[in-house]
Amino acid sequence: CxxxxxxxxxxxxxxxxxxxxxxxxxxxxxxxxxxxxxxxxxxxxxxxxxxxxxxxxxxxxxxxxxxxxxxxxxxxxxxxxxxxxxxxxxDRGHLHISLTQPYKQALYGTALGGSAPSTEDLEAPVVYFRTVHDIQNINDGELNGKIAFIDGEPMVKSQTGAGYGPSNQKRRIGWQHAQRGGASALVIRSVGSDSHRFPHTGMMSSDNNNWATIPVIAISNPDADHLRRLHELNKTMHLSLHSGSDWQGxxxxxxxxxxxxxxxxxxxxxxxxxxxxxxxxxxxxxxxxxxxxxxxxxxxxxxxxxxxxxxxxxxxxxxxxxxxxxxxxxxxxxxxxxxxxxxxxxxxxxxxxxxxxxxxxxxxxxxxxxxxxxxxxxxxxxxxxxxxxxxxxxxxxxxxxxxxxxxxxxxxxxxxxxxxxxxxxxxxxxxxxxxxxxxxxxxxxxxxxxxxxxxxxxxxxxxxxx
Amino acid sequence: CxxxxxxxxxxxxxxxxxxxxxxxxxxxxxxxxxxxxxxxxxxxxxxxxxxxxxxxxxxxxxxxxxxxxxxxxxxxxxxxxxxxxxxxxxDRGHLHISLTQPYKQALYGTALGGSAPSTEDLEAPVVYFRTVHDIQNINDGELNGKIAFIDGEPMVKSQTGAGYGPSNQKRRIGWQHAQRGGASALVIRSVGSDSHRFPHTGMMSSDNNNWATIPVIAISNPDADHLRRLHELNKTMHLSLHSGSDWQGxxxxxxxxxxxxxxxxxxxxxxxxxxxxxxxxxxxxxxxxxxxxxxxxxxxxxxxxxxxxxxxxxxxxxxxxxxxxxxxxxxxxxxxxxxxxxxxxxxxxxxxxxxxxxxxxxxxxxxxxxxxxxxxxxxxxxxxxxxxxxxxxxxxxxxxxxxxxxxxxxxxxxxxxxxxxxxxxxxxxxxxxxxxxxxxxxxxxxxxxxxxxxxxxxxxxxxxxx
Ligand SMILES: [Zn+2]
Ligand SMILES: [Zn+2]
Ligand SMILES: [Zn+2]
Ligand SMILES: [Zn+2]
CATH class of the missing domain: 3.40.630.10 (Zn peptidases)
Known part of the structure; x- marks a missing residue:
């Protein structure tokens, strides 16, 4: 039919x-x-x-x-x-993530499912991407030594959950572009419709059964708002993070x-x-x-x-x-x-x-x-x-x-x-x-x-x- | 007048x-x-x-x-x-707090202002107090080797904030009784009217300019609800915590x-x-x-x-x-x-x-x-x-x-x-x-x-x- x-x-x-x-x-x-x-x-x-x-x-x-x-x-x-x-x-393991430039402030983040551990205490400047579409245009290696941040909007509320699929793109495939670009880590605005200081976790998509080799961290909507405002003030932002997430067999x-x-x-x-x-x-x-x-x-x-x-x-x-x-x-x-x-x-x-x-x-x-x-x-x-x-x-x-x-x-x-x-x-x-x-x-x-x-x-x- | x-x-x-x-x-x-x-x-x-x-x-x-x-x-x-x-x-320092018995589960807690550091990785059985009034009746030394938990109710909402004073008693003076009883730490239900997983911090009262010598930690309302339900099921609860909060001069x-x-x-x-x-x-x-x-x-x-x-x-x-x-x-x-x-x-x-x-x-x-x-x-x-x-x-x-x-x-x-x-x-x-x-x-x-x-x-x- x-x-x-x-x-x-x-x-x-x-x-x-x-x-x-x-x-x-x-x-x-x-x-x-x-x-x-x-x-x-x-x-x-x-x-x-x-x-x-x-x-x-x-x-x-x-x-x-x-x-x-x-x-x-x-x-x-x-x-x-x-x-x-x-x-x-x-397993999630331990996570610490904070803004270190322009000043020190703890962020409320959580690793996404499939995230790799950081190999050391990572501290790097942030490259800001307004949406997940923007990061798809980068060249290989363009993000070497950087932490990519994909912003976006809080998820649109709907009775049917119609906002989830579109908002979830950055969670699912964002890492593939960040990793291709050479980023040390990817941070994304959480896939969620609230304005509380909680990050939303969830699984990334594999790339033909290959998983991320970099840490991929979601931060809460208010934290993402904060980074957006600093970006709009043309502040140089650095993040530091340490994540123990890894596959355990x-x-x-x-x-x-x-x-x-x-x-x-x-x-x-x-x-x-x-x-x-x-x-x-x-x-x-x-x-x-x-x-x-x-x-x-x-x-x-x-x-x-x-x-x-x-x-x-x-x-x-x-x-x-x-x-x-x-x-x-x-x-x-x-x-x-x-x-x-x-x-x-x-x-x-x-x-x-x-x-x-x-x-x-x-x-x-x-x-x-x-x-x-x-x-x-x-x-x-x-x-x-x-x-x-x-x-x-x-x-x-x-x-x-x-x-x-x-x-x-x-x-x-x-x-x-x-x-x-x-x-x-x-x-x-x-x-x-x-x-x-x-x-x-x-x-x-x-x-x-x-x-x-x-x-x-x-x-x-x-x-x-x- | x-x-x-x-x-x-x-x-x-x-x-x-x-x-x-x-x-x-x-x-x-x-x-x-x-x-x-x-x-x-x-x-x-x-x-x-x-x-x-x-x-x-x-x-x-x-x-x-x-x-x-x-x-x-x-x-x-x-x-x-x-x-x-x-x-x-x-300074707040680092805090880790989790339920370890009857099973392991992270709690969302934060040190109260004036809280002392834990001297080691502390793990101890919980003594449950339904309200701050109940802990005032304990005998000296009765809580040796234990962690005291003061429950209570979520703060009553009011246009004037009238619920704050009464709810705040456990934050202000709870530690004095827990410490007198010999407890290794005090945990309290947060002073807050929400049902989010956030603990509310705030200053304790000093006791004639003496501050707590034990860690005093507030946990979120949903976490306190959780401990209450386990208590009502007669489960033996243990908590582990490590806090770095301390006075710094x-x-x-x-x-x-x-x-x-x-x-x-x-x-x-x-x-x-x-x-x-x-x-x-x-x-x-x-x-x-x-x-x-x-x-x-x-x-x-x-x-x-x-x-x-x-x-x-x-x-x-x-x-x-x-x-x-x-x-x-x-x-x-x-x-x-x-x-x-x-x-x-x-x-x-x-x-x-x-x-x-x-x-x-x-x-x-x-x-x-x-x-x-x-x-x-x-x-x-x-x-x-x-x-x-x-x-x-x-x-x-x-x-x-x-x-x-x-x-x-x-x-x-x-x-x-x-x-x-x-x-x-x-x-x-x-x-x-x-x-x-x-x-x-x-x-x-x-x-x-x-x-x-x-x-x-x-x-x-x-x-x-x-
Ligand atoms: Zn489900
Ligand atoms: Zn789910
Ligand atoms: Zn205040
Ligand atoms: Zn104030």
Missing amino acids: MSTAIHAQTDDNSTSSRIEPAILETANALIDTALKSNLGYEIVESLTTEVGPRLAGSEAEKRARDWAEKLGDSLSFDRVSVEEFTMPFW DVTSGNVVFDLVGRDKPDEIVLIGGHLDSWDLGTGAVDDGAGVAITTAAAELIARLPHRPRRTIRVVLFGAEEVGLLGARAYAAQHAAELNNHVLATESDFGAEKIWRLRSNVNPDANAVIDGIGRQIERLGIVRGDAKSPGGGPDIIPLAAAGVPTVRLDQNGTDYFDLHHTPDDTLDKISPEALAQNVAAYAALVYIAAESEAEFRLPKATEDKE | MSTAIHAQTDDNSTSSRIEPAILETANALIDTALKSNLGYEIVESLTTEVGPRLAGSEAEKRARDWAEKLGDSLSFDRVSVEEFTMPFW DVTSGNVVFDLVGRDKPDEIVLIGGHLDSWDLGTGAVDDGAGVAITTAAAELIARLPHRPRRTIRVVLFGAEEVGLLGARAYAAQHAAELNNHVLATESDFGAEKIWRLRSNVNPDANAVIDGIGRQIERLGIVRGDAKSPGGGPDIIPLAAAGVPTVRLDQNGTDYFDLHHTPDDTLDKISPEALAQNVAAYAALVYIAAESEAEFRLPKATEDKE
Whole structure:
């Protein structure tokens, strides 16, 4: 289907769109239960308090898997499994960064994921680039003996997070140009929409699997404002920095999988989840303790019904999302043989604010069922969005690439990038009421998807045409 | 006057209350000019950008005096002087603090002013105190080998800052009890109303000029929440910390004084000001770059009138306010002989939000003139408050104690303690529009006070009764 037109909702009474009234009734009761339940909040409180920050590949991430296994066992799941994989470990180490000319002032910075260590106490003059586009025009070697600074603007706020991609360019590829230019280090304005003194971390992009050989440091928006003002006053700026960030060799990470085995079609899987790892600066409450909590609580509320739904509901708590979807890739590889049986997949990984929209990308014949789900969760303040919207969340990308149908419950992301990847990502930023709304929407969505007979998958292409 | 009743405004037409129409007209024009001027913002932008943080007694505070001297010379003042004094210097040094049991997690902490260094890498179990009152009940030696943690609540928000005093008890005197108990260190929940991951610094109180001999560290509200939750789960907590904070001996600080010499009564002084030093974590924009900017800009706009007002207008940019009003005390001592000629004093040191109230504490016969000033600035959204309200700002305390009459233009402090003494006290937190409203109110107030014949001082007590 090449159409990009807005999907016109199918008549509720057509055969293909019918969701049995008993299913709708149960979904409705699940919503009521979820709105009164504190389970989601209790889960994210427990994860952030009892485990704390949990960097991909770290000992803390291992403790998070142990915590998740214990949680799964204490709830009503039929199967709890830990599925390990191997990954390269990048550790932040120590960072010191300060302005030394025109005067000494500490800056609030943090290394970006993949940053290399500084070999010595580095002190060098700054070359200022207004945007990431400007540094792409430099000549090789032009930055020898210098520290490059890429400014830019604070990230534009938006309900959908539309500002993230453009703002993130300097984080992803800035280093490639700084390094080509011969810079001793790259400093960038954080990718974030807040005006607090926190830097935002996050992974750089590799250059065909080659990582930066220089330190790459993000500084807070107010710090970047400060350097911009000094630059505009034509002050010569020097920075000094010392960073211990480096790759530490291979370690074990893992995904934790909770199954509610379908009573009728146990091999057909409706997959939901979040990621268990977090950046190390905060305690990973909104990114992505919330997703772990929302999807686990939604499945648990379904598990407390008198009968299992027809299909299997699987909660995957992915490891090592932040450093390149490593858990998601491992899951797709380890479950390659059963991906055809994944009938629908979605992840919660966009914070903890209320959901406002339902989008989907399923077999068009099943759009009417998604529309029916949309009508069911409308009372939660959720609008039915595009029916041809690829997505499902970051950890769903490898599944979607393998043909797994996806839906997405879009949270309001207006303030998400105030907190994202900062020390400020802590439990107090989560509203129990907003979290309960999320659990209610997921519970209804997942229950209907697992209980109905709807075929979300596209018909298989005929394999042997000859 | 023992009355605490709300002051009833005097009739505008009584002789004592009359402010000449020409004075009111000029004050009104000053307000218009100030609201259109960007001078205040330019001053605080320059101070925070070109000097940065400026800890009392530091090289940076010296650069701030140099900056102020240059600023005063570039403006229209008749006299610019730097008045030095000697003070003991406390430097923050390096701090590392982390939770080590039940797991390792970095905490966001900062040493309180006056904190002693740790003698080694300290690691000890935590004794939890729910409030500062609880630690006052311990026995001597009861905390041997332990780190005391005083929790409490986030500071209550209020327009007047009423939450500060009560919340600040743990910062001021907590150490005395922890030290008496034998604790190796004291950690407290920050005195602040925000939920960001920033600790708030600030000075401890000495105990009869004895300072703490243990490290005393404030941690952010979210970090304190975290420790509280672990405590409520009955987890044994250990902290490790290393602090290099210490006293460094005597250094030179100073006040910078700008005078507009009165055309008629040059010896009578209307004193306004702010403090030039700041804590070192932020760049001292709202505390107190704003006060420096507001009062300097107000005086400068008056200086641009065709004639000097009758009385002298003096702007004092106090040094070393944060560490115990040292500049204010030095000013009062160095100017002891002329304090009787200080007819009115006030300081701007409560942030950069709009002024909402005018309070005063002057000769009751002159209340009507203050009322008249109140009517003049009413259009700025300012209400006339109590006429028997001691105050004038922290650096005015020594002057008020010597009998100098005071007024206060109260800024809205609701959000002040979100930023106060944190890294987040940076220029972006200041609204140029709110700052201009402040300049307008100060310009009108100071102009009328300096131009009028009103006697704000109390009649002198008869010295020789016999
Ligand atoms: Zn995430
Ligand atoms: Zn993330
Ligand atoms: Zn202050
Ligand atoms: Zn202060």
